[in-house]
Amino acid sequence: MSIVETKELTKVYGSGDTALTALNHVSIHIQAGEFVAIMGPSGCGKSTLLHLVGGLDRATSGGVMIEGHNLSDLNDTRLAELRRRKIGFVFQFFNLIPVLNALENAALPLLLDGVPLKAAQKKAAEWLDRVGLSDRHTHRPSQLSGGQQQRVAIARALVSEPAIILADEPTGNLDTHAADEIVGLLRQVSSQWGRAVVMVTHDPRIAAYADRIIFLKDGVMVNETRLEAGALPAQ
Amino acid sequence: MSVRHAILGLLAQKPRHGYELRSAFEALIGGEQNWEVKPAQIYTTLSRLEESGLVAEAAIEQDGGPEKHIFDITPAGREELGDWFEGAVEEVHQRDEFYLKLMLSINDEFADPYAVIHVQRSSLFRDLHGLTTQRQALNGMENLAQILLLDKAVMHLEADLRWLDMVEGRLDEIRSHPPPEPETRPRGRPKKS
Amino acid sequence: MNIQWILALRYLNGRKLRTFLTTLAVVFGVLVIFGMNIMLPTLLKTFQATMLAASNEVDLTVSHRAGTPFNNSVLDEVRAVEGVRVAQGLVSRPLNLPADFFDQDPTQQDRISVLTMVGLDPALASQMRAYLMDQGRFLQEGDTGVCLISVTMADTLGLQLGDTLQLPTAQGLTNLEIVGILPPRMAPGNEEVLVPVSDAQYLLEMEGKFSSVEANFNTTAEDERAAIEQAVSSRLGSEYQLGALSSASEIFGTLQIAQNAFNVIGALALFMGAFIIFNTFRTLIAERRRDIGMLRAVGASRRMITGIILTEGLIQGIVGTLTGMVLGYLLVELLMGIATPLLGNFMNVQLQKPVVTLSIVLISSALGIGVTLLAGLLPAFSAGRVTPLEALRPSTNGKLARRMFGASAITGIILIALSLAALFSGQPALATPGALIFIAGLILIAPALVRPIALGFGALFSRLLAREGTGFVAQGNLTRQPERVAVTASTSMIALAIIVVVAGMATTIEETFMRVLRESLGSDYLFIPPSVGIWANNIGADASFADELRAIDGVGAVTSMRFSSAVADVLPQFTKGQSASTDGVAVSMMGIDPHSFPEVGGLEFTQGDPEVAYAALNDERTLIGNGVFMSSTGLKVGDTVPLITPNGTVNYRVVAAAGDFLNIKLITAYISHANMEKDFGKTEDVFLQLNLAPGADQPTVETAIKQVRQNYPQFNMINGKAYYEQMSGLMRMAFSSMYFVFLFLAIPSLIAMINTLAIGVIERTREIGMIRAVGATQKQIRKIVLVEALLLAAVGVAFGLLGGLYLGYVTTNSLGTVGFPVEYYFPWSGLLAAIAVGLIFGALASIIPARQAARLDIIEALRYE
């Protein structure tokens, strides 16, 4: 079963003369544990797609199914809950809370979910160790390098053991080496830890780490390339 | 003709027999998936080199199995190797099959240039994916030489992919121009009918 | 500990400076609200007492119908009535002095033959009206065997402070030590000897009795006052008669306007306190939009966000509110501590300790904490509503904000239009809400106006700082973030508006009152009979006195007043405090010389043209009626009134409404000397006024005048200038309370301006780092902040002046509706003060943030999120 499925997903910004169709009837399927890259020229709707899949925004028409739940059936609170439990986000700009240290930032989704502090921190510590930040637990975001901050963000995305990780240009601000490390980590997330990873990127090299690449153009899905042999998604 | 020079280079390190040469080449290139050389090719090349007097059989080894001919480089071979080191490796960038395919597809009513691009891109991505997978498995300490080779390939692929994006972006523009035709009249001469 | 608390505490702790500044805003907000409200009642009382003293009136006087003393339990009855702020029992009785009692000289005419001994409660009396002291002190609690007399009486009798005054009382001849001397007696009635009420009761054999009870109310609302009077009346029964302050009188108008003014100021304090808190918090939340968006993205629900902000707001609100209340109390104590001895130098007025009532504590807490929470919640809610995405995309904020600007600017314009409508409706009840709506409207259109104003001033400043090349950066900063600028400017706007309002109001009331006084009493010398109020009892002088005075070298103009009583044959209008008989209205007719009177004295006109009116007095049977005359006869200018004179009934036409200070309380009509002689047969001058000729040598002339007066001992001679100065001193005291209010509001709000600027710098830490990184020097950064502060201040000043002028106009204008002849005085002083204060504080406010900005570590600043 697809873990993420979009059906004729459409997003229109604005209305009337200024209406802009950012996404136009996009239907995609993503399997559990699959690593999918989304590519396309700037402004083609990549981020929009990711935001809709992550329940950060509402679709104009069409729908997003996450593990069989239609997102448009969920109210705001339920949507927040879903984001907390089922989805992990990694953004280009590191989006850590500046006043919390690495450990607390990583533990954030659990804390928001009401997990007791100790337990949440224990789990966050494990994930920080796994992403290679065992010696930086008490550092504040401002005391970490860009790559390190991104690792914290990945640990945060993974801490609630979500089925889906959504990453919007996670390597956009990093040098080649750090970018390789981060995308390698994401690949590990999918291959070793079995999470579906959907990553938006401009960089073909980064995209090549994925199992599949979806090409968008002007809000339309134009192509798809499978890089890794595997069952094709049920169409 | 690099296999030829590779054999010369490897023999310059130490005398080897054919099988040894193939393994050494493979190790150098990082595995047969990167550059596959059949044993037969090694042997034909060796014999050609021997004919040219660039290598010479140094000994025959026999430990139970079939006998192995061990070759060594000759002074003429050294000279040839020296020339190779001193000269540049010529690469013919413009001789591009995909380019031909694409340009011809543009003006072929049965072909879709976008599909041509897509197929090529998918293929390049697959190659890239393979390379990155491979590269990830390598250890930066021990396999630095191979990593460098892979990086070269990765970079070339990246460049190819970017070029594809560029071509795709300007495809309609190219289409609107008339297809390149041979010049029917040389420049500067009056037209003869 | 759950995540809400962790985050709240981290934010508070992680941004110490900002937390401090935000809490400070709460502190100032609460301080203003709390301090203002515990101070206002005291100030209003002080103001009321001073104004009453200046006019010698109280809200309510209770006496027995038979004129006899009554049991002192009546005082408790009056006090028990709700709405009575303060009441005191008085004992007063005329003391008829035996012939030659003081001068022991049968050949000399007695200058004083009757005195009134007045017993009053030393503590309460000064709460009812302030007593201006010429020398010595006022009566104190526990005093006995002492008295106060007026300077005129002291002069007449040749007595001085510390001397003993001997009086014949029911207890035989009694010696009283003179402990204080009051200003000249101008008020109607006999010369008074003021003693403690217990002494008076003993000396006059009125133990346990009062001859009257005086009370002041705690409201100036007309219907409430009527209800209080009614309550007192029904409580006491028909044996007692009440005299109440007429709502038509000037003093009442002044009180009412003062009350309105204090209400407006109180409301402004509330508004400003709330606004300071709201703004600071809003800036804080706006800054955290991205964090909020991120939290939402990783799965925080709207409620959780609200929870975090709530927790944070709650902590800051509680800490800030408590601190604010403590500081507010201390500041009030301090101001009162400074004010009391200052005021005490001039008059006997006691500023009570600030009263902290539970309701003020509750209101301040509710506002302090409530507004803080609200200020956090509103942006948090809106952040929640715009989906986590918009919060994550800084670029869309601008568009959103611009859309909001449009809407708020339109709302602002509507509000201002509404408030202008309220102004032109002339309804005093609409004044306060109208003022608040106006301020709110200004705040709403502020963002839209910021750009043009900043550009205008910016051009100016950048010309001034052309060498630096930083002016445009500051200007750019302002125009780029009009909302933030508007927020900061609005804070200073309110502060400055208050300065202008208070100054405008004080100037207007003071000027108006002083003008009345000056025009009525503005002559250099006055010759007043001992009993001004009861003209009929006074022996006057024939024209020779005036002629002799005129003959003195250096004397300019001399004018006189003559008196006769008459009855206006009209149906009396029932007015509170006036005896309602059915046989017409008793009028005291004052004869004046239409030529010389305007030169020396003059009337204060409320209706009609002075020149036309004076001319008409001479030519025909016309009269000018004073305020009480008009209201008790119900006549209008142009009406004709039959007057019953000794020679029969004659018709007089009313040509104007005007009055003078001396007759302010009496039903008075002014006619010409000619008509006075023709219809009433009176040629006797009972009151004279004199002006010195320009350039006359005052001491010499004064000696000569005194010489002449020797022959007319029935007149007291008063130096009008001196008297006027004394009165204006009293008035200034009354208005000093206004200036305390002004100080009180201005200081915290200006500190709040520093606060907002500092927050502005923190907010832009990263940006400043960027400017530094591209090569700006520390000096340039300081300049940028300074120019920005000045621009902000300029914007604030521009708005503040607008708001202040409007508010001042509204508040003073409502005076007109209560019949007080008020002219709006343009508050130049307040205006200039506001501009100076605004710009100076703008510059001062920039010092700390500018240093802070200049010293920022570039790397740190760039990493700052």
Ligand SMILES: Nc1ncnc2c1ncn2[C@@H]1O[C@H](COP(=O)(O)OP(=O)(O)OP(=O)(O)O)[C@@H](O)[C@H]1O
């Ligand atoms: N909130 C919004 N309001 C209006 N238009 C928007 C909004 N968000 C995105 N768009 C428009 O929708 C289109 C798709 O935007 P999106 O951010 O998805 O592009 P993208 O593919 O992520 O581009 P990039 O690679 O530059 O990040 C763009 O044309 C953008 O201008």
Ligand SMILES: [Mg+2]
């Ligand atoms: Mg994007």
